[in-house]
Amino acid sequence: MRGVVRDKEATKAKLLDAAMDEFAQYGIAGARVDRIAAKAGCNKAMIYAYFGSKEGLFDELLKIQIDRMIQQxxxxxxxxxxxxxxxxxxxxxxxxxxxxxxxxxxxxxxxxxxxxxxxxxxxxxxxxxxxxxxxxxxxxxxxxxxxxxxxxxxxxxxxxxxxxxxxxxxxxxxxxxx
Amino acid sequence: MRGVVRDKEATKAKLLDAAMDEFAQYGIAGARVDRIAAKAGCNKAMIYAYFGSKEGLFDELLKIQIDRMIQQxxxxxxxxxxxxxxxxxxxxxxxxxxxxxxxxxxxxxxxxxxxxxxxxxxxxxxxxxxxxxxxxxxxxxxxxxxxxxxxxxxxxxxxxxxxxxxxxxxxxxxxxxx
DNA sequence: TTCTGACAACTAACCGGTTGGTTGACAAGG
DNA sequence: CCTTGTCAACCAACCGGTTAGTTGTCAGAA
CATH class of the missing domain: 1.10.357.10 (Tetracycline Repressor, domain 2)
Incomplete structure (x- = not known):
């Protein structure tokens, strides 16, 4: 296939990646969804489409990271x-x-x-x-x-x-x- | 008018007291200056008159508390x-x-x-x-x-x-x- | 192979409410 | 009167979240 332009999983991954930097640096209250979207190169609305809310994004991110550490x-x-x-x-x-x-x-x-x-x-x-x-x-x-x-x-x-x-x-x- | 006692130090103390609750619960980014002022029974402007900024209030509060713990x-x-x-x-x-x-x-x-x-x-x-x-x-x-x-x-x-x-x-x- | 229509992925602009911070007026005390 | 502590009202910027509309992808009809 050619370079995939629209890929849900890739977009989620980019958002999670950007969220990691943002949340780790600023915390939940201090994190800014606009910054996360910008850093991920995605639109802000994608956060709400895929994770429901700022807290939803944080929760899913934390769960993934904890699972990884437990296995690691x-x-x-x-x-x-x-x-x-x-x-x-x-x-x-x-x-x-x-x-x-x-x-x-x-x-x-x-x-x-x-x-x-x-x-x-x-x-x-x-x-x-x-x-x-x-x-x-x-x-x-x-x-x-x-x-x-x-x-x-x-x-x-x-x-x-x-x-x-x-x-x-x-x-x-x-x-x-x- | 009302029986308000004008006492700079008392006001600062009330603000620091309220700030303790607020900052401890919500952090710096999550703390709300309006809540601090309300909890202290003071006007928000007092925070800026006496501590300069939200961060200024936090810094002074932390310094006081650390000194107390060190002595204690x-x-x-x-x-x-x-x-x-x-x-x-x-x-x-x-x-x-x-x-x-x-x-x-x-x-x-x-x-x-x-x-x-x-x-x-x-x-x-x-x-x-x-x-x-x-x-x-x-x-x-x-x-x-x-x-x-x-x-x-x-x-x-x-x-x-x-x-x-x-x-x-x-x-x-x-x-x-x- | 080409076209097309339906749907999922995506976007820009916007919204209502909130936030940290300011200011001008006023009252209490000297 | 003058200084100063106090406050209600105000402001511009910001923030999380929404929405109406656009675009890429692909199954399947022609």
């Missing part, structure tokens, strides 16, 4: 320091995702956790619980708290600009030491 | 778990401050650290360094990284709604264990 960094319950380290690297390589998530939590409340994220979290807690029962890692902390802290350490990439992967890994090692 | 929770280098625990409690009792700081960092970049905060941080790093040289705490992590992590653990109050002070204290204990 699988948990390794018997190597939590390594898991934290890989999460840290992913976050540092794609700082926009954490900014997106931070804005989402700030503006929508901390209970508004996307379903995909909540479910993935549950599976990870179970995996850690099994590893504890098998005696592979310390049982001083319960599985839920442990995952909270491992994830929390990995977002040093977001909080502390000069943090390193090695620092995160050593910290988690100490947390789970017998 | 002094560091105890030879009891870092306790320090993290007290920070955690403060943050949980006044969730608005962390929301304010989060919005500020997201919208202004992570290098834009208020001067008062940066200086207080330096003093704390030095205090930890001394405690390490005196052998009071582990020297596995350098003082700067250690403070980063202690502060980072304390903001579990912000990241993880069901976290407890005991969890934070135990975590920091493990981080600094010999």
């Amino acid at each position: 960094v699988p948990i390794t319950p018997d190597d939590l320091p390594g898991y934290a380290g890989r999460l840290f690297d992913s976050y540092r390589d794609q700082p926009q995702l954490l900014r997106l998530a931070a804005y989402h939590r700030l503006e929508n409340g901390f209970e508004a956790v996307p379903a995909a994220e909540a479910e993935a979290y549950r599976h990870k807690v179970e995996a850690i619980g099994r590893a504890q029962m098998e005696g592979k890692i310390s049982a001083e902390f319960n599985a839920n708290d442990l995952l909270d802290m491992v994830v929390h350490m990995s977002i040093l990439a977001f909080t502390t600009p000069n943090a390193t992967r090695a620092l995160v890994e050593r910290s988690v090692s100490r947390l789970i030491a017998e | 929770v002094p560091i105890t280098p030879d009891d870092l778990p306790g320090y993290a625990g007290r920070l955690f409690d403060s943050y949980r009792d006044q969730p608005q401050l962390l929301r304010l700081a989060a919005y500020h960092r997201l919208e202004n970049g992570f290098e834009a650290v208020p001067a008062a905060e940066a200086e207080a941080y330096r003093h704390k790093v030095e205090a930890i360094g001394r405690a390490q040289m005196e052998g009071k705490i582990s020297a596995e992590f350098n003082a700067n990284d250690l403070l980063d992590m202690v502060v980072h653990m304390s903001i579990l109050a912000f990241t993880t709604p069901n976290a407890t002070r005991a969890l934070v204290e135990r975590s920091v204990s493990r981080l600094i264990a010999e």
Whole structure:
């Protein structure tokens, strides 16, 4: 075929791409739909045709990005320091995702956790619980708290600009030491 | 006419109070100056007379709140778990401050650290360094990284709604264990 | 192969409401 | 009277969202 001029999926992809930059930089309230449309080289009305609203665009974008991150960094319950380290690297390589998530939590409340994220979290807690029962890692902390802290350490990439992967890994090692 | 007391400082205080609620809830971009004025029972023009702009109001508010927190929770280098625990409690009792700081960092970049905060941080790093040289705490992590992590653990109050002070204290204990 | 009509993709212009910020008048206190 | 804190009214720019109309694509009739 010749160069496709009209392609719904391509247009949605361009909009999502532009939305990533805009929302990560300005947040939901600060983002401007006109800027997103301009950056995507599309008409503003396409946002409303394909995503319903500014918030609809944000929600779909966040869901896609979270799914990607979940698939990209699988948990390794018997190597939590390594898991934290890989999460840290992913976050540092794609700082926009954490900014997106931070804005989402700030503006929508901390209970508004996307379903995909909540479910993935549950599976990870179970995996850690099994590893504890098998005696592979310390049982001083319960599985839920442990995952909270491992994830929390990995977002040093977001909080502390000069943090390193090695620092995160050593910290988690100490947390789970017998 | 009405029994209005004319008091510049009282008006500024009411505006700062209302601004705290508004900025913490909606962020800088999402905050509405009309709502702030209404909540303070003042006229919108007062904001511009006393603080210059919406951003000016936010900056002064953040500075005041940070100074208060710094004074309220002094560091105890030879009891870092306790320090993290007290920070955690403060943050949980006044969730608005962390929301304010989060919005500020997201919208202004992570290098834009208020001067008062940066200086207080330096003093704390030095205090930890001394405690390490005196052998009071582990020297596995350098003082700067250690403070980063202690502060980072304390903001579990912000990241993880069901976290407890005991969890934070135990975590920091493990981080600094010999 | 060429034409065509129906539909989906797209666009420019527009709309009502909102926003940060300003101003001129006025009243309280000295 | 003069200074100053206060306020209602106002403004220009902006913003999210809509709509009437245009254009590209392609199945299928000729």
